[in-house]
Amino acid sequence: MVRAIVGANWGDEGKGKITDMLAKESDIVIRFQGGSNAGHTIINHYGKFALHLLPSGVFYRHTTSIIGNGVALNIPYLLNEIQELEKEGVPTPKVLVSDRAQLLMPYHILLDTYEEARLAGKSFGSTKSGIAPFYSDKYAKIGFQVSELFGDEKELREKVARVCEMKNVLFEHLYHQPGLKPEEVYQTLIFYREMVRPYVCDVSAYLYEALRAGKNILLEGQLGSLKDPDHGIYPMVTSSSTLAAYGAIGAGIPPYEIKQITAVVKAYSSSVGAGAFVSEIFGDEADELRKRGGDGGEFGATTGRPRRMGWFDAVATRYGCRIQGATEVVLTVVDVLGYLDELPICVGYEIDGLVSSDFPTTAQLEKAKPVYERLPGWKCEIRGIRKYEELPENCRRYIERIEELIGVPISMVSNGPGRDEIIYR
Numbered sequence: 001m002v003r004a005i006v007g008a009n010w011g012d013e014g015k016g017k018i019t020d021m022l023a024k025e026s027d028i029v030i031r032f033q034g035g036s037n038a039g040h041t042i043i044n045h046y047g048k049f050a051l052h053l054l055p056s057g058v059f060y061r062h063t064t065s066i067i068g069n070g071v072a073l074n075i076p077y078l079l080n081e082i083q084e085l086e087k088e089g090v091p092t093p094k095v096l097v098s099d100r101a102q103l104l105m106p107y108h109i110l111l112d113t114y115e116e117a118r119l120a121g122k123s124f125g126s127t128k129s130g131i132a133p134f135y136s137d138k139y140a141k142i143g144f145q146v147s148e149l150f151g152d153e154k155e156l157r158e159k160v161a162r163v164c165e166m167k168n169v170l171f172e173h174l175y176h177q178p179g180l181k182p183e184e185v186y187q188t189l190i191f192y193r194e195m196v197r198p199y200v201c202d203v204s205a206y207l208y209e210a211l212r213a214g215k216n217i218l219l220e221g222q223l224g225s226l227k228d229p230d231h232g233i234y235p236m237v238t239s240s241s242t243l244a245a246y247g248a249i250g251a252g253i254p255p256y257e258i259k260q261i262t263a264v265v266k267a268y269s270s271s272v273g274a275g276a277f278v279s280e281i282f283g284d285e286a287d288e289l290r291k292r293g294g295d296g297g298e299f300g301a302t303t304g305r306p307r308r309m310g311w312f313d314a315v316a317t318r319y320g321c322r323i324q325g326a327t328e329v330v331l332t333v334v335d336v337l338g339y340l341d342e343l344p345i346c347v348g349y350e351i352d353g354l355v356s357s358d359f360p361t362t363a364q365l366e367k368a369k370p371v372y373e374r375l376p377g378w379k380c381e382i383r384g385i386r387k388y389e390e391l392p393e394n395c396r397r398y399i400e401r402i403e404e405l406i407g408v409p410i411s412m413v414s415n416g417p418g419r420d421e422i423i424y425r
């Protein structure tokens, strides 16, 4: 059985915690898209960890952690992350890397950094991890697949020379920076080959057998629906699909094997990077929510930068769940909201004088103003509660109103960052 755990908002919904929690019952956890550009924060009995590339199932001895072909594979980053876990006393995880994954190269990071600087005020707010240049190269067919490292060396050298020739036009003439040296790029690839060698696997074949043997498989998404390049707020999106459907491609399994799509939804909104954010709040109101949010503030797990904050957006979330094909929702960080007298929920967008509850394309979205409904707060701490009926009435009203608005059953409510802080309904 395959279950996808994906974000229905802008990312940072708490997918890491939910994956870590559900990995207990799983044999295999797979990252199928994205790279080290976003982080998952996980708190369990080993401590607090910010994972960027490894799947959030790495803390169990019984799970196999897979980097699927859809991932932007930064090899030194991956190995460093494994070492960091070992240093903290986590048993060495069993990691497999798809032989069809492509390599994120140091020059992708340089290109990302130079481009953000060139765009200055109009930048995308990239984490400068090289993700956009990486995926551009993949689809331009000038990326390096893991399998190529183990192929013909002469061919590899020739390809390196070709790629450098193209890249150097940008380096020298657009960014006015020193060009790449083919020999150095080639040596980097050889260095990466030896680093990745112990992990390389024909992942889709491995998963085919695992499915036949009835194994439980989790697909772990990065970011969320609204950052998807097709269905999100283009162009302020990420460069790989954040949708559960892409899990089939980015892992190499048949689409019909994904039986459960668990969309993680945050009880308020937060976003990193640029782009329209209709229910965004500012000033003291935002600072207060940012300070109380998550497990010690809403600051990026990769960059440390403050996240943009907003009230719950039912328009964006219903769309986010629909586009994921969510079969259930986990509503997270509900505990954070106990300080509010009143909880605004964005139930419509007003665009050119008309109110709609449909999520529009970006040009329309830029003009949208939020229409709020307000529910009374519950004004108390709900951490520690394990039974849904024991939640304060106003808290249940908030959850049930959200459920009604998004049209997907909320099967779990997360009321704290820890593994066990979860209420099943």
Ligand code: GDP
Residues within 6 Å of the ligand: 007, 011, 012, 013, 014, 015, 016, 017, 038, 039, 040, 041, 042, 043, 223, 293, 294, 295, 301, 332, 333, 334, 335, 336, 414, 415, 416, 417, 418
């Ligand atoms: P991800 O990228 O979707 O995994 O999300 P992040 O890890 O970036 O952000 C979620 C943050 O919220 C992390 O710091 C989690 O530890 C924390 N978190 C997750 N669920 C809850 C919850 O129910 N309550 C609180 N207070 N924090 C939570």
